[in-house]
Amino acid sequence: MAVKKPTIKDVARLAGVSFKSVSRVVNNEAWVSDEVRTKVQAVIEQLNYQPNRTARLMRTAPFSLAFVYDNPNSHYVIEMQNGILTECREKGFELVIHPTDSASDQVRHELTSMIGTNLVGGVILTPPLSESTTLVQQLLEQQAKVVRIVSGAEPPDELCPTIYVDDEAAGQAITEHLLDQGHRHIAFLGYHKDHKSSLGRYRGYCAALHHAGFAVEDELVISGHFTFDSGVQMTEQLLQQSNKVTALFGCNDEIAAGALYAARKRQLAVPEDLSIVGFENSPFSRQTWPGLTTVHQPNAEIAARAAAMLISLMLEPEQTPKHCGFKLQLVLRDSVSPI
Amino acid sequence: MAVKKPTIKDVARLAGVSFKSVSRVVNNEAWVSDEVRTKVQAVIEQLNYQPNRTARLMRTAPFSLAFVYDNPNSHYVIEMQNGILTECREKGFELVIHPTDSASDQVRHELTSMIGTNLVGGVILTPPLSESTTLVQQLLEQQAKVVRIVSGAEPPDELCPTIYVDDEAAGQAITEHLLDQGHRHIAFLGYHKDHKSSLGRYRGYCAALHHAGFAVEDELVISGHFTFDSGVQMTEQLLQQSNKVTALFGCNDEIAAGALYAARKRQLAVPEDLSIVGFENSPFSRQTWPGLTTVHQPNAEIAARAAAMLISLMLEPEQTPKHCGFKLQLVLRDSVSPI
DNA sequence: CTGAAAGCGCTAACAA
């Protein structure tokens, strides 16, 4: 039979105190006598009383945040999600998941509704959503707390606390690694003009070539998406239009895995005939054969940081957390050989 | 400056009606004159009024559910999550994510707290959590709505609506496929006595062998986990202790991918020297080289179904949704060759 | 230190 859940009043009655005292104990407020505290705690235990979050939320700011993403990459999403959850757990926050289609205009509406209806008190934005200043402003106007994760060597502006990841420096580093191994004709796969991470990595690629005194060869820069299938297709296109390429920089590990697949289909040995590098260090970059040389992108850590910033923003609004930048490290595996 | 959010009363005042009328319009209740409805809607528009979910939740059942999992497999989690979200969107529900460690005793506490504090009205349980009848009962006692996903040819009991997935039949089918190709010494990788899916697949494997008149060879059955690393390790162990094996059934795609990796490390060609099959049809099973023959497990669909059942359970408690079984289909790719 | 009263924004019950 449906037993009604005990409320704060039930506890108060049984403990012989006012329900306000119970509230004080539950919220660990000061100015409660040990006697009352002990008594109340005993009753709470006995009744297995659990405060109703909903009721509490009516008087306080929401204790939950939203993770907003538009990304086909499961590993990225899961790692981010896990990072955020770690932090949420610790602080007693709940996580609401909100995948979305950034192309659709609905996003704005969905997000403002999440905030407007008091579902969540803050949001963590990832690219490409995080790159829209108007979206951020709109959210901010609604009193939402916002933390965004973007690609860049520094925060784009001071709108809100920002996590920025230096794709350019890492893109340069991995390209230099290829140059160090003697490669002179290095392809770049996954160029996308509307994709800040892609652009950052591309800029790093160009910088490395220039510093080494080489020109960027247009026919070696292939546009595409951050997916395996796109990687396969771009590689096929590349190998058709150039036979001098000896190394290939996939803009992320999925592209690189696609390249590996396409190379193998063409009977090319990796790394003997073709060196391949990726970007992100997703779990499967070490599960391919050969393992992929790549750049480690600590997604879980980045996300945990974002969550920590957001939560602090919600809890202590007076002290704005500072921005936070991430530098990325090379991970050397077996998909590159000297020429 | 912080503008206070408009409440139902603000709307009522401006529209010149009682706030109850506004509530009626918002909730699409009957018995509202068109005149009032139009007027109220105009004001809602004008003020950009958004009802406060929290307040509403105090009078109604929670409009959110939890997805509880304990699984290292990103693809599985993401696919499930996406499936659930599809359904949630449609019905206006929110999703709270709750990864957990089923080994820890804390799970019980965490779950009962989610329910007890009114955070969510129901939960979707996946293995191995879903296999604990005591957990389910405990949740049920708290008035929680529960839907569980389990491995089996039929629901284990009538505690709650159940989605059951027939691992055994599929395990048998894929083993038969191997037998049809002439394989006689087929290894089974990923046996785990506490893991129902593993057990189901193992039973199917045994059944296929028996029907074909062969015995199960103990040395070809290797225990391990559903991970890539375990797959690598089990394959190495297998190849050391047996040289007659010609085909290998990985209990999931990760194990199979690990096997592929280990085989390649040993200079074994797949499928020429060794045929490999997996289970689940996760995205990367077609991204390996060669693509993995496997069993398609429609995770998103399964999850969407579970969510639909749970939501219906919450919305129309009188009509219990029926259980629902899934049969799995073979996916033939290039990792198997006849002998 | 403790408690009574008010009220968060909304929905349910009951009148009008």
Add this chain to the structure above:
DNA sequence: TTGTTAGCGCTTTCAG
């Protein structure tokens, strides 16, 4: 068809 009155379970005054 509409409005009034309660009251959800809790926190926040503010007065003891």
